[in-house]
Amino acid sequence: MTHAPQIKVPATYMRGGTSKGVFFRLQDLPEAAQVPGQARDKLLLRVIGSPDPYQKQIDGMGGATSSTSKTVILSEPTQPGHDVDYLFGQVSIDKPFVDWSGNCGNLTAAVGAFAINSGFVDAGRIPENGICTVRIWQANIKKTIIAHVPITKGKVQETGDFELDGVTFPAAEVLIDFMDPADGEGSMFPTGNVVDQLEVPGVGVLNATMINAGIPTIFINAQEIGYTGTELQDAINGDPKALAMFETIRAHGAVRMGLISSVEEAAARQHTPKVAFVAPPSDYVSSSGKDIGADDIDVLVRALSMGKLHHAMMGTAAVAIATAAAVPGTLVNLAAGGGERHEVTFGHPSGTLRVGASARKDGDAWVAEKASMSRSARILMDGWVRVPSDHLA
The missing domain is CATH 3.10.310.10 (Diaminopimelate Epimerase; Chain A, domain 1)
Known part of the structure; x- marks a missing residue:
């Protein structure tokens, strides 16, 4: 031996x-x-x-x-x-x-x-x-x-x-500043649009904001896929059909964003892009039993990482949320009430988080200047x- x-x-x-x-x-x-x-x-x-x-x-x-x-x-x-x-x-x-x-x-x-x-x-x-x-x-x-x-x-x-x-x-x-947070090379919105129609086999045509900021992220409306945005981990991670649906959305969104050339490649690229679903503010109870009121937050966000609903929020996805919220017309911005925003407080499964971002229009394209958040x-x-x-x- x-x-x-x-x-x-x-x-x-x-x-x-x-x-x-x-x-x-x-x-x-x-x-x-x-x-x-x-x-x-x-x-x-x-x-x-x-x-x-x-x-x-x-x-x-x-x-x-x-x-x-x-x-x-x-x-x-x-x-x-x-x-x-x-x-x-x-x-x-x-x-x-x-x-x-x-x-x-x-x-x-x-x-x-x-x-x-x-x-x-x-x-x-x-x-x-x-x-x-x-x-x-x-x-x-x-x-x-x-x-x-x-x-x-x-x-x-x-x-x-x-x-x-x-x-x-x-x-x-610890305050963190993500400078010029658009992820990698190319446009912050790789399709050129702040909202696209994403066709997903077995799911249908979904409104989607696909953004490269912090980390490539696909935002969809919770209501369009049968959720409220107040879900905790077990509601998603205990449902194999739901996980398969989100992975299909992720794979087709990755192709649309130009990150991969075919949906089959998504299996070897689990970390990116992320998929998140958003909804307007609503009361809910966090995973720790803490009551979160609609007045405490601007928007609800739930995000998946490595095929499972995250217990709180990935830091890079928080950058994507902040940046998308700062751009009028994105799904995140609209769910938060629309208009011009430099910071947003969002509700996640474990509670809330406030993040800030600044974005500006450069010709026809949006440019993210900085996103900030506090961690420890x-x-x-x-x-x-x-x-x-x-x-x-």
């Missing part, structure tokens, strides 16, 4: 926003995994515990949800005027691949702190008390993100009284993660 000894790799397990992930410095990875490719993907899959046909990730660091099956690699900046490069890998739970096609906005809140703690930020720029501005190059989508990290006595402040729905305990507030982050554990050495072969 062969025996493959375990190797240990320096790592930090962090919560960022409503997500958790394993953070690495590029230089700490095994040499074969320091470059993109199969060795890196195999290492990260084994770290997280995928692929797992049981969909539990018992033999890894993952938590068997899209929010907890994540990895981050930080490295020296490749762009002038930045402190660090941030690369995000969304690890599939039951399939053997890592999706590198987009960012994680929630974990972005932890990137600034990790960059400071890992020596990427010049010590002279870290105040004794105050805010340290960390300039992040998001390598997946090639965009700049600014994290405003609180510092106390020269160290990252993690505890505080900022409460974030979807996170049990309060922590220090903290280290859960640091040291080494161990994996069998045969997973580097």
Whole structure:
């Protein structure tokens, strides 16, 4: 019987926003995994515990949800005027691949702190008390993100009284600015329209706002697919027909957005685009039992990530929501009451979130200038993660 000894790799397990992930410095990875490719993907899959046909990730660091099956690699900046490069890998739970096609906005809140703690930020720029501005190059989508990290006595402040729905305990507030958040290259609205008619086999013709901001996202009206926008996870995730419907919508929307050339390719691109459904404000009870009143919010939004309804809201999708709300005539803007908006408070399964964005018309095209939101982050554990050495072969 062969025996493959375990190797240990320096790592930090962090919560960022409503997500958790394993953070690495590029230089700490095994040499074969320091470059993109199969060795890196195999290492990260084994770290997280995928692929797992049981969909539990018992033999890894993952938590068997899209929010907890994540990895981050930080490295020296490749762009002038930045402190660090941030690369995000969304690890599939039951399939053997890592999706590198987009960012994680929630974990972005932890990137600034990790960059400071890992020596990427010049010590002279870290105040004794105050805010340290960390300039992040998001390598997946090639965009700049600014994290405003609180510092106390020269160290990252993690505890505080900022409460974030979807996170049990309060922590220090971290303001995140997503600069020029249109995702990747090309138009913010890839079809050229703020609303399109999307034909989906077995579903029908749906109104859809398809936007590249934060992360490619397809917004549809809840009412058109038989929902109210107040649904919690079990109402969607416990319904295989509903999940299949959303995946079909996602695949056909991805083709329409030019992200893939055929619907069959969607299976290998689980992380992007996202699908979300919106509705005007309404009273509901969040997953924690908190009463959310219609007067507390501007719009209801529910979003799916990696094939399941998210327990709160993905940070990148929150950027898409903020940006779409700022553009008159989108489905998000209309559900929020229409008109000109620079911020919006939306209701999600775990509660509410306020986000802001600025967008302007440049000729016939809309351009997003910035989107902002507050999150929190903290280290859960640091040291080494161990994996069998045969997973580097």
